[in-house]
Amino acid sequence: MNHKERIITVLNREIPDYIPTFELVFDETERDFNGRTWIGGPVDPDVIGMSYAEKIKYNAKLYIDIAKRYGHSMIFINRTLGIHENKEETGVRDTIMEIREQSGDEYMLMCHNDPTFMIPFTHMEQFCFDLMDRPDFMHEVARNNVDDSKRRCHEMLEAGADGFILCCDYCFNAGPFISPTQFEEFIAPYLKESVQYFKKAGAYVIKHTDGNIMPILKYLVDAEPHALHSLDPMAGVDIKLVKEKYGDKVALCGNVDCSLMQTGTSEQIRESAEYCLEHTKPGGGYIFSTSNCVFRGMPLESYDLIHSIWMKNREY
Secondary structure, eight states: OOHHHHHHHHHTTOOOSBOOBOOSOBOOOTTTTTTOOOTTSSSOOOOTTOOHHHHHHHHHHHHHHHHHHHTBSEEEEOOOTTOSSOSSOOHHHHHHHHHHHHHTTSSEEEEOOOOSOOOOSSOHHHHHHHHHHOHHHHHHHHHHHHHHHHHHHHHHHHHTOOEEEEOOOOEETTEESSOHHHHHHHTHHHHHHHHHHHHHTTOEEEEEOOSOOGGGHHHHHHTOOSEEEEOOGGGTOOHHHHHHHHTTTOEEEEOBOHHHHHHSOHHHHHHHHHHHHHHHOTTSOEEBOBSSOBOTTOOHHHHHHHHHHHHHHOBO
């Protein structure tokens, strides 16, 4: 199997030659990639004099180099070079095309396309007031967002994407940012409609959200994405229990505890990684990864450790 075939097998909840791995975001790049970092990332390199096309090639090459170095089977394109859906220079679309040009059909390529409401970065109070005082308006906003995502779906698939990781976060560690009843009304139907539309268009779909998803897990599964990410152990999500309850309905990604990778002991990190691999192997349908991403400041020694554990235990 090549990397893409391996991921497709998992997303179909079948058993590949071995458990694949990937990371949603990989920000700690300098150590292993000659000091390179992302254009449009947390610390830009010196890009004076680089054309737009050169920046695209630069980021695309870094995505591929990371995948090769760590054996990632899937690449999530989330860098826009600081250009967010600019009509003339859409960084995500052009980066997808460039990765395809450089690597062919080796990797599963995914990008963001989630139209649903998420934890607001700003104006949380107004959002809450509107849910209660202007429900018709909020449904109209949700509908418009879904319609926009359908248009974007075809643009990204035509560029060479294989599908989408829907990255709107719904939960804090204590639970969802709105009540399950409100989630059922304002988010669940639009999530399901989007997932079904994307799948009908030929896309693979992974739903991401951090935090304690247990009060809304049934709605996430009911939307029928191919997989769920990140199954956050810091919020008490136990991948063993999720696998037992829903493993016949949805593939799973993640659950290696990022907090332990930041501040835990080697033994704690090892225990978390081995727990995930042990309890997700039966029946296939698992992609190994951290419970969030390789964020800036994570000790790469921690990632080296879980990578070595994956290498040793990935075979079925």
